[in-house]
Amino acid sequence: xxxxxxxxxxxxxxxxxxxxxxxxxxxxxxxxxxxxxxxxxxxxxxxxxxxxxxxxxxxxxxxxxxxxxxxxxxxxxxxxxxxxxxxxxxxxxxxxxxxxxxxxxxxxxxxxxxxxxxxxxxxxxxxxxxxxxxxxxxxxxxxxxxxxxxxxxxxxxxxxxxxxxxxxxxxxxxxxxxxxxxxxxxxxxxxxxxxxxxxxxxxxxxxxxxxxxxxxxxxxxxxxxxxxxxxxxxxxxxxxxxxxxxxxxxxxxxxxxxxxxxxxxxxxxxxxxxxxxxxxxxxxxxxxxxxxxxxxxxxxxxxxxxxxxxxxxxxxxxxxxxxxxxxxxxxxxxxxxxxxxxxxxxxxxxxxxxxxxxxxxxxxxxxxxxxxxxxxxxxxxxxxxxxxxxxxxxxxxxxxxxxxxxxxxxxxxxxx
Numbered sequence: 425x426x427x428x429x430x431x432x433x434x435x436x437x438x439x440x441x442x443x444x445x446x447x448x449x450x451x452x453x454x455x456x457x458x459x460x461x462x463x464x465x466x467x468x469x470x471x472x473x474x475x476x477x478x479x480x481x482x483x484x485x486x487x488x489x490x491x492x493x494x495x496x497x498x499x500x501x502x503x504x505x506x507x508x509x510x511x512x513x514x515x516x517x518x519x520x521x522x523x524x525x526x527x528x529x530x531x532x533x534x535x536x537x538x539x540x541x542x543x544x545x546x547x548x549x550x551x552x553x554x555x556x557x558x559x560x561x562x563x564x565x566x567x568x569x570x571x572x573x574x575x576x577x578x579x580x581x582x583x584x585x586x587x588x589x590x591x592x593x594x595x596x597x598x599x600x601x602x603x604x605x606x607x608x609x610x611x612x613x614x615x616x617x618x619x620x621x622x623x624x625x626x627x628x629x630x631x632x633x634x635x636x637x638x639x640x641x642x643x644x645x646x647x648x649x650x651x652x653x654x655x656x657x658x659x660x661x662x663x664x665x666x667x668x669x670x671x672x673x674x675x676x677x678x679x680x681x682x683x684x685x686x687x688x689x690x691x692x693x694x695x696x697x698x699x700x701x702x703x704x705x706x707x708x709x710x711x712x713x714x715x716x717x718x719x720x721x722x723x724x725x726x727x728x729x730x731x732x733x734x735x736x737x738x739x740x741x742x743x744x745x746x747x748x749x750x751x752x753x754x755x756x757x758x759x760x761x762x763x764x765x766x767x768x769x770x771x772x773x774x775x776x777x778x779x780x781x782x783x784x785x786x787x788x789x790x791x792x793x794x795x796x797x798x799x800x801x802x803x804x805x806x807x808x809x810x811x812x813x814x815x816x817x818x819x820x821x822x823x824x825x826x827x828x829x830x831x832x833x834x835x836x837x838x839x840x
Contacts, residue, residue, distance in 0.1 A: 478781075480820055481688055481701040481734075481749045482578065482605070485727065486561065487710030489753035490767050491774035493720060494530070495544055499523045502793035506760045506800075510716050510767070520544075524786070529725035532732030533776070540784035541735075542776055543837045545811055547791040549772040549804030553755065557711075557769075561754040565605035567809055567828055577812055577827065578700050579608025584822035585699065586611070593661065596691060596698045598684045599706075606702050614661060614698070617706075619669035619687060622662045668694035674737055683726065685734040693741045699820070710753060716766040727751075731778060748779035748819050748838075752808070759793060760800050772802040775811055777837055781819065787835050810835055 497503045498514040499522060517525025518534045526534040536542050550569040554560045563569035567577040575583075582594045589610030597606045597615040606613040616622045672690035674680045682689060688701045709723035731749065738744040756773035772791050788806035797803045813824035813832040825831045 478820060479699055479747045480815060481747060483749055483751045484704040485710055485753040486704050487708035488755050488757060488769055489710045489773060490712060490720060490757040494527050495774050496525050496527060498525050500793050509765055510761045527724055529721045530728040532728040536778060537784055541780055541782055542778050542784050543782050544786050545775040545806055546788040547772045547805030548775045548808050550808055553771045555769040557754060562604060564754055567812055575609055576605035576607045578605045578702055580827045581816050581822055582608050582611040582700055584827050593697050595700045598687050598703045603702055603704055619665050622665050680733050681730060682733050683730040685730050689734055689737045692743055713766040713768060714764040745780045748781055750815055751776040758800050759796055759802060770801050772804040781838050783837050783839055787837055
């Protein structure tokens with residue numbers, strides 16, 4: 425069978441391939457399981473064209489982090505009334521002021537807060553909250569609660585930064601499969617979990633076609649040329665990622681446990697052109713329905729140490745002023761402890777925005793622990809899209825209204 429016929433038999437036109445690429449399906453680069461997008465263009469040219477502009481890293485704490493046991497309202501007696509057993513005692517908090525304190529496992533983040541580099545945003549959520557992990561995280565990914573959007577908020581931010589889609593590798597997603605937040609119209613995110621095994625991955629139905637592509641050098645038509653170019657680009661991008669990882673010193677440091685943030689640090693040190701990184705926490709312990717205290721303490725310490733270590737790495741490589749990190753979960757926890765000494769799915773949560781460019785402090789109104797809603801839950805005081813708007817426009821310099829579809833009041837949490 426000829427190359428031309430085999431491509432025709434697969435029933436995919438060049439236009440179809442463009443659509444598949446924009447949706448993150450089909451030919452991909454991956455170090456794990458599932459469909460992941462390929463990379464357009466010549467990655468080495470993109471690296472050469474990179475600059476020292478601002479970078480946003482989103483660190484998603486999936487599972488539903490308990491904000492009340494993260495930033496502890498130790499001065500409010502209602503906190504201990506609702507949580508007589510799992511409530512964190514005043515003597516065990518790292519105090520911020522006369523009302524709030526950090527959970528003691530968060531020493532790394534607390535130190536950065538004391539240096540004026542952490543914004544704590546209270547009461548973050550949305551109207552008509554969902555208690556489903558997957559429904560709620562989809563709302564956060566699309567910035568469209570109880571409605572929907574084909575593309576994610578990070579993907580739409582990329583489109584606002586580069587409407588023509590000419591800047592390659594603008595988005596990196598460190599994950600086992602593409603996260604909805606990075607799905608974009610004109611940009612195809614680079615998705616991988618293991619830099620060492622980072623390679624092109626395809627569905628079984630695509631294997632025969634990709635084998636043909638790998639064996640051919642001279643394209644026989646427009647579609648064939650496009651696919652051959654994609655194949656070459658995929659190989660180039662995966663090689664660049666592997667090289668960056670091999671050269672990164674932090675991977676060999678046993679005291680530097682950055683979770684998946686080490687992959688981000690390696691690419692930033694290698695001057696990769698990415699401006700938007702999305703890192704969902706894997707193996708999360710945040711869904712604390714039973715015996716919450718110990719697993720929650722450990723998970724907070726892992727994350728806090730990783731964040732502090734990451735920014736130490738940014739300082740080492742001279743990029744600390746360029747990078748801001750945003751930390752959120754898909755929801756908080758119910759205010760009263762349950763009979764299993766844990767907490768159930770809740771509503772409003774606490775967010776963090778971290779970096780040298782941040783005006784540290786407390787933002788947003790703390791939710792009331794007296795006037796609860798929906799059977800013992802916090803009423804959100806800060807729409808999460810206000811945080812997004814601040815990140816998109818105040819930090820990244822894109823048009824937040826264009827990305828979010830409506831105007832949200834920003835929080836003014838970045839230094840001039």
